[in-house]
Amino acid sequence: MREGVRRRVLAVVLVLTAGFLALYAYGTKEAFDEVRSLDVGGGAIDLEEQVLAGATLLGLAMFVTLFLGVVLAVFLTLNAIRGDAERGLLQPLVVRPVGRTTLLLARFLAAAAICAVYVLVVFAAAVLITGAIGDFWPGQVVATGAGLAAAVVIVVALSLLGSAVLSTTANGIAIFMVFGAGLAGGLLGQIGEALNSEALDDIATIASWALPFEALYQDGLNALTADVQGVTGIVVSLGPFGGAQAAGPLLWAWALAYLLGVGLLADRLVKRLDL
Numbered sequence: 001m002r003e004g005v006r007r008r009v010l011a012v013v014l015v016l017t018a019g020f021l022a023l024y025a026y027g028t029k030e031a032f033d034e035v036r037s038l039d040v041g042g043g044a045i046d047l048e049e050q051v052l053a054g055a056t057l058l059g060l061a062m063f064v065t066l067f068l069g070v071v072l073a074v075f076l077t078l079n080a081i082r083g084d085a086e087r088g089l090l091q092p093l094v095v096r097p098v099g100r101t102t103l104l105l106a107r108f109l110a111a112a113a114i115c116a117v118y119v120l121v122v123f124a125a126a127v128l129i130t131g132a133i134g135d136f137w138p139g140q141v142v143a144t145g146a147g148l149a150a151a152v153v154i155v156v157a158l159s160l161l162g163s164a165v166l167s168t169t170a171n172g173i174a175i176f177m178v179f180g181a182g183l184a185g186g187l188l189g190q191i192g193e194a195l196n197s198e199a200l201d202d203i204a205t206i207a208s209w210a211l212p213f214e215a216l217y218q219d220g221l222n223a224l225t226a227d228v229q230g231v232t233g234i235v236v237s238l239g240p241f242g243g244a245q246a247a248g249p250l251l252w253a254w255a256l257a258y259l260l261g262v263g264l265l266a267d268r269l270v271k272r273l274d275l
Contacts, residue, residue, distance in 0.1 A: 001114065003076075009075040009076060012075070013068065013071060013072045013075070013118070017068060020064055020122075021122070021129065024057075024126060024129060025129050025133065027057070028129055028133045029133050031134075032054075032134040035049045035053045035134075050134060053136070054130050054134050054138070055136070055224065055225050057130055057134075058126060058130055058136075058138055059221055059224065059225070061126035061130075062123065062126075062144065062148060062217070062221060062224065063217075065123045066119065066148055066151055066152065066217055068118075069115050069119040069122075069148070069151075069152035070155050070176075070179050072115050073115045073155045073156045073159055074159050074172055076114065076156075076159075077159040077160050077163055078159060078162075078168050078171045078172040079163060079168035080107050080111075080159075080160055080163045081160065081163040081164045081270055100267075100273075101267050101271070104160065104164075104263075104266060104270050105263075108157060108263065111156045112152075112157075115153065115155075115156055116149040116152060116153055118152075119145075119148045120148070120149055123145050127141055138224050138225075139223075140223040141224075143220065143223035144221070144224045145220075146220070147216045147217060147220025147221075148217070150216045150255055151212075151213035151214075151216040151220070153259070154212050154213040154216070154258065154259060154262075155175065155179065157263060157266070158178060159175045161262050161265060161266040161269070162174050164273065178211065182207065182208070182213055185203070185206075185207025185211065185214055186204065186208065186214050188200050188204045189218075212251070212254060212255045212258050215255075216251065216255060
């Protein structure tokens with residue numbers, strides 16, 4: 001936390017967060033005011049406007065929350081290993097009193113804890129804003145928040161892995177490109193479902209499991225809209241980058257195994273790093 005304050009990382013993220021929540025509150029108020037003024041009838045499709053607006057807004061809030069969490073994760077870890085080694089900050093630490101594995105694990109736990117708490121707080125704020133303004137309270141909020149927190153922890157691990165082999169700038173670019181690749185995979189899945197394309201569905205599935213943060217995001221979005229039925233449920237299941245997909249308990253087991261694999265690889269690379 002002190003390092004984040006010193007580098008003004010937290011200040012930047014807090015300003016972005018305050019701006020997002022202010023705009024989200026204003027947009028939510030305008031959206032629900034518009035919904036209340038509508039008169040859907042005369043044989044039109046029976047959409048529950050309040051549920052549709054609330055679930056759609058929260059789905060968008062989920063995506064922005066994940067993006068801001070990724071920004072925080074990258075800022076906290078992009079120069080955690082090689083960047084500090086090039087500045088001569090790691091050498092005194094990895095000899096005494098702590099070793100390389102301990103240093104890597106401590107940095108991961110600290111960054112993961114900060115980022116997980118951050119996304120949970122921001123998402124909770126979005127839920128409260130939506131409920132207070134639009135009287136919409138989604139089901140399975142805990143499962144949705146857990147999916148977001150786990151997704152950002154995966155990004156923290158990937159960023160630490162990248163920091164062991166890449167320079168600060170290169171690692172930042174690489175992680176954002178990996179994040180973009182995951183979003184593109186989710187978007188391909190939506191297109192594949194719309195076109196009934198097996199090939200696109202397969203590509204999206206592989207991308208989501210190769211980059212589990214996208215699968216966790218989709219699973220969280222599914223938990224957010226699981227209680228919404230009918231045509232409204234179909235509409236709100238579409239996210240901005242990847243629709244709602246229930247992955248089941250196997251996803252969490254795979255995410256844990258993926259995390260351990262990335263950690264072991266990072267530990268091996270850090271031990272071989274010439275300081």
